[in-house]
Amino acid sequence: MNFTPEQIEQVKLISDKLGNFKEELLKIDYVHNKPEFFKIMKEFRKYLVDISKECDFEVFKHSKNFEDYRNFFTEINEYYVRSIEAMQALSVMTQWIHNFNHFSELIDKDFVRESFIRKEKELAPLKLSKDKKFVMAWSGPFPETLLYIYENTEIENILWLDYNHEAIYMSGELLNWLGLDNISFKHVDAIEYDYKDADIVSIPIFVPLKTEIINQAIKTWKDDIQILVASPKWFLNLIYKPLCNITPRANITYREDLSTDFIYQEIIKIEKFKF
Numbered sequence: 001m002n003f004t005p006e007q008i009e010q011v012k013l014i015s016d017k018l019g020n021f022k023e024e025l026l027k028i029d030y031v032h033n034k035p036e037f038f039k040i041m042k043e044f045r046k047y048l049v050d051i052s053k054e055c056d057f058e059v060f061k062h063s064k065n066f067e068d069y070r071n072f073f074t075e076i077n078e079y080y081v082r083s084i085e086a087m088q089a090l091s092v093m094t095q096w097i098h099n100f101n102h103f104s105e106l107i108d109k110d111f112v113r114e115s116f117i118r119k120e121k122e123l124a125p126l127k128l129s130k131d132k133k134f135v136m137a138w139s140g141p142f143p144e145t146l147l148y149i150y151e152n153t154e155i156e157n158i159l160w161l162d163y164n165h166e167a168i169y170m171s172g173e174l175l176n177w178l179g180l181d182n183i184s185f186k187h188v189d190a191i192e193y194d195y196k197d198a199d200i201v202s203i204p205i206f207v208p209l210k211t212e213i214i215n216q217a218i219k220t221w222k223d224d225i226q227i228l229v230a231s232p233k234w235f236l237n238l239i240y241k242p243l244c245n246i247t248p249r250a251n252i253t254y255r256e257d258l259s260t261d262f263i264y265q266e267i268i269k270i271e272k273f274k275f
């Protein structure tokens with residue numbers, strides 16, 4: 001495989017810029033200096049989206065720093081997302097705002113607000129109706145997707161899974177605080193859950209084991225199941241694991257890119273081949 005001198009020069013520039021972000025993040029004590037940490041991560045994620053629109057990720061994947069950057073940035077991004085969500089949940093429960101019309105009024109963290117707003121487009125490929133059982137293969141400390149579904153769809157039967165104690169505890173406290181007590185949750189690894197009664201399974205970009213969860217679901221899946229997966233595109237593969245090696249039993253009925261200032265992903269809908 002031969003790359004042009006321009007392509008190689010571009011990879012060098014990107015590598016240097018990512019190296020600077022890594023150095024900055026290693027320099028600050030990101031546990032105790034959240035404002036600085038959040039500021040750098042916001043710039044970094046915006047940079048990943050910008051270069052995804054301009055530069056050739058397929059060339060960058062061959063660069064010597066790719067693996068090291070992916071391991072470093074994937075781990076620090078998980079900490080970033082969890083910390084912002086935990087702060088968002090605490091902020092809601094400590095602001096004592098009881099009279100609100102929409103959950104969006106409670107969300108004051110940009111990252112969570114941006115995620116909440118894009119749900120409309122993310123969930124658009126799904127056929128949603130009152131009788132459907134919606135299984136979310138995750139929740140997080142602040143379950144904005146769950147709040148969006150609760151407020152904007154007829155779906156009543158929502159089950160969310162999470163294998164992280166803190167996420168379960170924090171989201172549980174938040175849902176109690178919001179009085180949303182008709183939502184069930186399970187502390188389980190989504191790759192071990194039995195999806196036999198699920199009508200809809202949603203797997204977000206954050207969840208690393210996307211392929212494994214699909215392979216688990218197909219063991220007992222219903223005929224008319226809908227599985228919705230968000231998978232990273234281009235340089236967002238430096239912070240999220242992509243969906244790959246999709247089983248031939250999976251019928252991909254929808255596949256569209258969805259990008260905002262802070263995310264570049266593809267939304268994939270999987271149904272069952274009926275033969």
Ligand SMILES: C[S@@+](CC[C@H](N)C(=O)[O-])C[C@H]1O[C@@H](n2cnc3c(N)ncnc32)[C@H](O)[C@@H]1O
Pocket residue numbers: 081082085115137138139140141142143144145146161162163164167188189190191204206207208209
């Ligand atoms: C940080 S949240 C982000 C989602 C966001 N809160 C939302 O509502 O769209 C993602 C959560 O997925 C959970 N998670 C990741 N992989 C999982 C798996 N295999 N099984 C269960 N939970 C998983 C993590 O513990 C984390 O709490």
